[in-house]
Amino acid sequence: MLLDPAPGTAGNTRSAVDTLRLQVQNIALCSHIRPHDGEATGVTYELNEEQKSIQDLVRRVAREKVAARADEIDRTAEYPHDMFELLKDLGLFALPFPPEYGGIGSTLAACIAVEELGRVCYNTGYLLVVQWTPFGAIFAGGTEEQKQRLLPGLASGELRGSLSLTEPQSGSDVSGIKTTARRTADGYVLNGAKIWATNSDIADFILVAAKTQDESGAPLGINLFIVDKGTPGLTVGRKEDKMGARGVPSCPLFFDNARISAESRLGPEGGEGFKVAMEALNTSRPIVAARAVGIAQGAIDHTVKYIQERRAFGHAISDFQGARWMVADMAMQTEAARQLVYRTAAMVDAGVTGKALAPMAAMAKCFASDVAMKVATDAVQLFGAAGVSAEYPINRYFRDAKVVQIIEGTNQVQRNIIAGSLLGKAAK
Ligand SMILES: Cc1cc2nc3c(=O)[nH]c(=O)nc-3n(C[C@H](O)[C@H](O)[C@H](O)COP(=O)(O)OP(=O)(O)OC[C@H]3O[C@@H](n4cnc5c(N)ncnc54)[C@H](O)[C@@H]3O)c2cc1C
Numbered sequence: 269m270l271l272d273p274a275p276g277t278a279g280n281t282r283s284a285v286d287t288l289r290l291q292v293q294n295i296a297l298c299s300h301i302r303p304h305d306g307e308a309t310g311v312t313y314e315l316n317e318e319q320k321s322i323q324d325l326v327r328r329v330a331r332e333k334v335a336a337r338a339d340e341i342d343r344t345a346e347y348p349h350d351m352f353e354l355l356k357d358l359g360l361f362a363l364p365f366p367p368e369y370g371g372i373g374s375t376l377a378a379c380i381a382v383e384e385l386g387r388v389c390y391n392t393g394y395l396l397v398v399q400w401t402p403f404g405a406i407f408a409g410g411t412e413e414q415k416q417r418l419l420p421g422l423a424s425g426e427l428r429g430s431l432s433l434t435e436p437q438s439g440s441d442v443s444g445i446k447t448t449a450r451r452t453a454d455g456y457v458l459n460g461a462k463i464w465a466t467n468s469d470i471a472d473f474i475l476v477a478a479k480t481q482d483e484s485g486a487p488l489g490i491n492l493f494i495v496d497k498g499t500p501g502l503t504v505g506r507k508e509d510k511m512g513a514r515g516v517p518s519c520p521l522f523f524d525n526a527r528i529s530a531e532s533r534l535g536p537e538g539g540e541g542f543k544v545a546m547e548a549l550n551t552s553r554p555i556v557a558a559r560a561v562g563i564a565q566g567a568i569d570h571t572v573k574y575i576q577e578r579r580a581f582g583h584a585i586s587d588f589q590g591a592r593w594m595v596a597d598m599a600m601q602t603e604a605a606r607q608l609v610y611r612t613a614a615m616v617d618a619g620v621t622g623k624a625l626a627p628m629a630a631m632a633k634c635f636a637s638d639v640a641m642k643v644a645t646d647a648v649q650l651f652g653a654a655g656v657s658a659e660y661p662i663n664r665y666f667r668d669a670k671v672v673q674i675i676e677g678t679n680q681v682q683r684n685i686i687a688g689s690l691l692g693k694a695a696k
Contacts, residue, residue, distance in 0.1 A: 288325035288358050313376065313614035322363075322377050326384040329358065330392075338389035342664050345507075345514040347470060351392040356425030361399050364555070366407070369419035375551065376613040379558035383606070386562025387569065390668040391515025393559050398467040398516055400552055401676075402429035402475045405492055408548035409535035414494065418473065430474040432465035432521055439464075440681050442477065442490070442546070447523060449478035449493055450485060455529040456493065458501070462521040469504045469519050472497050476521070480537050489538035492545050493528055501526030512667035513675075547622065549676070553629035554613040556676045560636035560669065561609055564602040567640075567647035567665040571595060574660075575650055591650060598643045605636040627689035634682035637672040644669040 315323065333354060341348045355361060363378040365371025378400065386393035399422055406418055421427030438444030447460025458478055468474050474495045480488040495502060505520035535541020572595065575585035585591050612632040615625055644666040648655035655662050673679050688694075 288322070288329055288360075311611065311615045311618045311620060313610055315376070315380075315610075319374070319377050319380060323380045323384060326360070326381045327387075329354075330384050330388045334385060334392050335388040338391070339661055339664065341389065341391045341515040343658075345510070345517075347517060348391060348395070348515050351389075352395050352425070355392070355395055359424075360396060361425045362423040363396075364400055364552075365403065365419060365423040369407075369415065370423040373617070375554060375616040376610060378555050379561075379609055379613045382555055382558040383562040383565065383609075386559045387566040390513065390559065390563060390664070393562055394513060394516045397552075397555055397559060398430065399425070399428065400555055401431045401549075402473075404548035404551045405431065405475055405534065405545035409492065409541050409545040411531075413531070414534065418494070421472075427472045428467060428470055430465050430467040430471040432462045432468060432474050433477045434464045435461060436463055440678060445477055445479060445490065447476070447478040448481055449491060449528075449533075450481045451483050452527070455527060455532065456480070458493065458495070458523040458526040458528060460523050462523075464508065464518045465504075465521050466513075466516055466518040468521060469507060469517050474502075474521070475534065476523075477542070480533075489540075490542040491537060492534040492542060494532045494534065495526065495528055499526050499528060510671070512664075512669075512671040547626070550621070550625050550629040551616045553633045553676065554609050554616060556672070557605070557609045557612070557632040557636040560633075560640035560672045561602065561606045563640040563665050563669050563672065564598070564605065564636075564643040567644045567662060567669075568595070568598050568602060570660075570662050570665070571598070571647045571650050574654070574662075578652075578654075585650065594646050594650060598646055601639045602643060605632075605639040608632050609636055623689065627686045630677075630682040630685040633676065634679045634686070637669065637679060640665075640669040641673055 334351065337348065337351060341351070360381050362371040363381060364373070364375050366373045378396070382393045382396050385396065403419065403422055406414060410418070418427060418429070422429055433439075433442050433445070435445050435447065437446065445460075447458065447462065449456040449458050456478075458476065460478065462476065465474060474497075475492045476495050477490055477492055480491045482488060501524045503522040503524070505522060507517035507519045510518065533541075535544055572586075575591055575595070578585045580588075586595075609632045612625075612628045615628060620628075644662075647662050648666050651660060651662050654660045655666075657663075677685075
């Protein structure tokens, strides 16, 4: 299904917001959205009435309340508190969380919401995604006490989280981190430095990856630790000045003998707990990929409008076959990405995990973000010099698309996962 183009003047904003809030609440009360085929290996999907309704309503809210803010958020690179409050008010943070933690348990609905917001404003869609990034790790590796403490708050928007793996010397190679968590009599003491911890300056807690050591400093493997805002010894540094994804800050973190309790550790000590948490990131990968679909569709929306208005050689640009075929390719690739993302999301909702999910999740993220980059590049080309000018929004889509190819595991790393599922590990 191709989404209808360019923002219009649909409906009354207040009623769209109210209706969406009610819709999310009703679904939370009544049902756990499921794909219509629960077989792990043959998952298919069809958007059910609730999901279609969420799509329609988020689309309206995006056009009527979010689109007008998109350029300003990008230009000022200031955290959009108003957009966070809007999403919270609508109840959208709840979408992927299981009902027992206040959600409706639908990764597919989460993808649809992210896509529709990202279509007009990447940064507002990003507010949902950062809220959901720590969720998978806590859900997979957390104790019931940790889940009860953190997940309902994330689902309602009362709490904000951040996930910090990357360090100056190691991004893709997580095993190369140097931050340590040394066991003490009553917990751990953290030392080290992180970079690119998105949302960390606003978050109530940060999930921090560190190399766990016993009291003597002997290595025990990597763990994630829940570090609360304001923990003595934790300093959040100055935010990066980014090319894209500018509205949600990414900051360095410094740990100088930061003391945390034993209950802050996620999962058992050593590599196993970390592995479980990292595998859980596969479940949020379709949501990351949905951002890319939103970017691609938004770039198409703007391009279709622009080339019908802009004229050259006595014709609208949209009359030239060369331009028409470019737009056809953009639509074709975007639709293929959308179907891959929705199907992967349906697999997550059907409970597919591990080796069955990992390559699909990698394909969805890699393919959708490569498509977003290609589509946004062609969109800028079709705008001509206007595509380069800050007067038009299209260069924002181009800059944001580049970011999605790099974050949450670069697209080379995704290709390694896919190849590994076919060929096993490469010989060294
Ligand atoms: C906007 C933004 C937000 C971010 N938010 C977060 C966050 O919230 N939390 C967090 O922990 N991190 C975050 N990051 C960091 C991000 O996860 C890393 O940048 C990413 O994992 C890549 O790591 P790197 O930059 O160190 O690149 P490197 O690992 O140094 O890689 C450099 C290049 O080499 C390639 N490469 C590396 N290894 C291989 C290989 N085995 N095979 C083939 N090619 C390879 C990479 O694909 C890349 O092209 C964010 C980054 C950005 C830009």
